[in-house]
Amino acid sequence: MLKEIKSEIYHLLHPKMAFFLTSIAKDGNPNVMACAWATPVSEEPLIIIVCVEKSAYTAELIKETREFVINIPTKNLVKALLICGKTSGRNSDKFKKAGLKYSSGPKMVYFNTA
Secondary structure, three states: OOOOOOOHHHHHHOOOOOEEEEEEOOOOOEEEEEEOOEEEEEEOOEEEEEOOOOOOHHHHHHHHHOOOEEEOOOHHHHHHHHHHHHOOOOOOOHHHHHOOEEEEOOOOEEEEOO
16 A cells, blocks of 8 residues: 655655665675665765665675675666565575676676666
């Protein structure tokens, strides 16, 4: 059941832009989640803060590797974004489930749509 939110403050802050947050396990297995809570805190050096539930698999991976990548989706990736927001990557391959592809960079997994 949908509930109408009447708070003016809520509507000033929402909706937020959702993005893909990718991380990687030490064994090399990538993970992706949908996230809407990020903010830049410094341009030089580039520092971005993301908010992730501490019990989430993504939080576990970020704690292990101290790395993550933010990928900003286009409209044609909305369905994939919804899939990544509803499933845990702890026991499933969300890249495969959402029809996404990735490539590895020097230290991290970078998301791509090609």
